[in-house]
Structures are given as C-alpha cells and as structure tokens.
Amino acid sequence: MSETIRVGLGDRSYDIHVGEGLLAQAGALLAPFARGAVPVVTDSHVAKLHLDPLIASLTRAGIKTVPIVLSPGEGTKSFAGLERLTTELLRANVDRGGLIVALGGGVIGDLAGFAAGVLKRGVDFAQIPTTLLSQVDSSVGGKTAINVPEGKNLIGMFHQPRVVIADIATLKTLPKRELLAGYAEVAKYGALGDAKFFDWLAVNGAKALAGDAAALAHIVAHSCQMKADIVARDERETGERALLNLGHTFGHALEATTGFSDRLLHGEGVAIGTVLAMQLSVKLGLSPAADAARFAKHLKDAGLPASIADIPGPRPGAEALIAAMAHDKKVKDGKLTFVLVKGLGHAFTSRDVPLDAVRAVLSS
Numbered sequence: 001m002s003e004t005i006r007v008g009l010g011d012r013s014y015d016i017h018v019g020e021g022l023l024a025q026a027g028a029l030l031a032p033f034a035r036g037a038v039p040v041v042t043d044s045h046v047a048k049l050h051l052d053p054l055i056a057s058l059t060r061a062g063i064k065t066v067p068i069v070l071s072p073g074e075g076t077k078s079f080a081g082l083e084r085l086t087t088e089l090l091r092a093n094v095d096r097g098g099l100i101v102a103l104g105g106g107v108i109g110d111l112a113g114f115a116a117g118v119l120k121r122g123v124d125f126a127q128i129p130t131t132l133l134s135q136v137d138s139s140v141g142g143k144t145a146i147n148v149p150e151g152k153n154l155i156g157m158f159h160q161p162r163v164v165i166a167d168i169a170t171l172k173t174l175p176k177r178e179l180l181a182g183y184a185e186v187a188k189y190g191a192l193g194d195a196k197f198f199d200w201l202a203v204n205g206a207k208a209l210a211g212d213a214a215a216l217a218h219i220v221a222h223s224c225q226m227k228a229d230i231v232a233r234d235e236r237e238t239g240e241r242a243l244l245n246l247g248h249t250f251g252h253a254l255e256a257t258t259g260f261s262d263r264l265l266h267g268e269g270v271a272i273g274t275v276l277a278m279q280l281s282v283k284l285g286l287s288p289a290a291d292a293a294r295f296a297k298h299l300k301d302a303g304l305p306a307s308i309a310d311i312p313g314p315r316p317g318a319e320a321l322i323a324a325m326a327h328d329k330k331v332k333d334g335k336l337t338f339v340l341v342k343g344l345g346h347a348f349t350s351r352d353v354p355l356d357a358v359r360a361v362l363s364s
Helices: 022-030 044-060 079-091 106-121 132-138 168-173 176-193 195-209 213-233 240-245 248-257 266-283 289-302 318-325 355-363
Strands: 002-007 014-019 038-043 065-070 099-104 124-129 143-148 151-158 163-167 338-341 347-350
Touching: 002 213, 014 022, 014 213, 022 044, 022 124, 022 163, 022 168, 038 044, 038 079, 038 106, 044 065, 044 099, 044 168, 065 079, 079 106, 079 143, 099 106, 106 124, 106 132, 106 143, 106 151, 124 132, 132 168, 132 176, 132 213, 151 248, 163 168, 163 213, 168 213, 176 195, 176 213, 176 240, 176 266, 176 289, 176 338, 176 347, 195 213, 195 289, 213 240, 240 338, 240 347, 248 266, 248 318, 248 338, 266 289, 266 338, 266 355, 318 355
Parallel strands: 014 163, 038 065, 038 099, 099 124, 124 163
Antiparallel strands: 002 014, 143 151, 338 347
C-alpha cells in the first residue's frame, strides 16, 4: 500500500509517493523522467544499504545508472562538495534533458538538488529520501542549498523535483538518533498548524518511533500533505511558507555555534529551537505556558533534546547565538524574523521581537 500526495504548482506539479517497499518500484516511477544514463547521487553510508536495490529497480525498468558516492555528513554540503559533484555530473555527460537522482538524507537531497539547478542552467532531479527528516521536510518544496561558515543554507535556490519517492522501509536502517531528529520536524508540523495532529502524536508517536509501519506511513504522509498544501500556496516563501521555519531561526544558530558538527543534528536543533520559539511566545504574552511545557515534555519523553543545556560540550552563549541569527536568510532590513505561536497549532511570523526578550530566553 502506498499513498500519493500532489504538490500543485501548475506545469511544475509533482507527486510524492509514500509507502513501504517503494525502492523496488522506483524504476517504474522514474521511467517517465529518465533520459539516457541517470546519475544516482548518494553517500557512502546510504550506498551500503540502499544503492544496489535502487540500481536493480532502475535496471529492470531499462534505465542505465551512474552511481556517484560522496562522503557522509554536513561537511559535504559545501562549496567543495558542490564542485566535486558538479564535476562528476559533467563527466557523466548529463544533458539538459536528463535526470539526476538524489538518494539519501537532507544533505544529499539539498546538494544534489542545488547541483541539478545550476548544472547547464537547470537539469531535472528526483528525490528518494532515506531519513525521516528528509521524507517529511527537506525532500519536498524545492529548497536546495549548501552551508557556508556564516550560516546554514545561505547559498541556494528553489529547484523543484520531478518526483519524490519516500520508502518508509528505509527508515528501519536509521540509527535511533537520526530517527528522533526527523521526528522533531514531524512534531513541528503539529505545533505550527495542526493541534489535532499533535494530539495524535501524543498518543501514537511512540509507536512510530518504535518502527510501526502504519504509524510511520501516517506521519510521513500527513507531514508531506501539510507541506505540499503550503508550498502550493506560497512556493517562494513570501508569506505562509515561512511558518515552516518554526524553530529554525534558533535551530540554525545553534547549529552554527556548534560548528555544524555531530554535537547537534539539524533535527535536534529544530527540536530545541521550536521549544525556544514557544518559550519566547510565552515570554511575550502570546501563548499559554502550558502549551510550551507540553511540547517540550513530548520531545523529552521521545528522547529528544529540548533545551540548550541538553547540547553536549560548551554551552553556546546568548550573544554568539544572536550574532549567528544575524546571518539568517530570513533577516530583512536588518530585522530578525521569528516564527512564534499563539498556542499549539497557531503559528505566525513577527519582525518586532525585542532582542532583550530573545536574550532572556536564550539565557534561561
């Protein structure tokens, strides 16, 4: 059984396929878009687990492949990583009518999507996300980017995929920490716009994290549907789509001040960042304290970090975090943009947040 969610963007619309065992069907799903040999971009960890089954599926569909295996980790999502990948793609003779496949988590999806967008002024690509975080978030919506020392995702572009194939069976191979990091993005959807979904997570989230296939399929499909609806209404993030950044202004600053290292995974930064955004909302008198406490407790009960103190190593200081926020993509006219909440399920954006309130939350 699988479910298909449509991202409605006119002639650039595409489907998100969610289900178990979809790698075996990838050849048939990608065949309408494949022209010539298809580069499959992945990293060495994912290659050991999923590259051979994917190539077998593509081969059955008559699609020739060119595997490109990169180093795992955020360090690959850089100018150096982009240079290496685009060089490999040119050597593979990808033409403008071709297709590039991204097989992996958010790092591979972001990097391969960006490379596809700039290669020969734009080549089609497909997303086959293999982590919970990439299945529910980064593979959908066309945001592609690399990191620089000044901040996360500061060099990038919008380049929509032709198709997304989310095989929840790949989640069984994830380390628990990676699965939890993706769950932070799932919980974020409930906090920003669907209190009933958060209520469902409070009852069923533990089953999903324990590997229940039906629960996993539901959280991936529901999250993708929420994001698809928002992207269809606001592709370029001029309004409503900014709500998807709940927790990210704080989270990206935490990632930057911890050196984009294994000290803090992206999803863990989002978890802490969302709690901080909700606490800031409470401090500003916008949201009930009970909602912030309930959200933080849910993350802690799941096994996620929910405060800056939960990050191993030296604690990032408030001023360093605020300085990192100044490089955020969402800064406009010198003002930080925060996504705040009026209780669980009711997010909104604000550019009039006093820095003293931000400092107080970061120091608590």
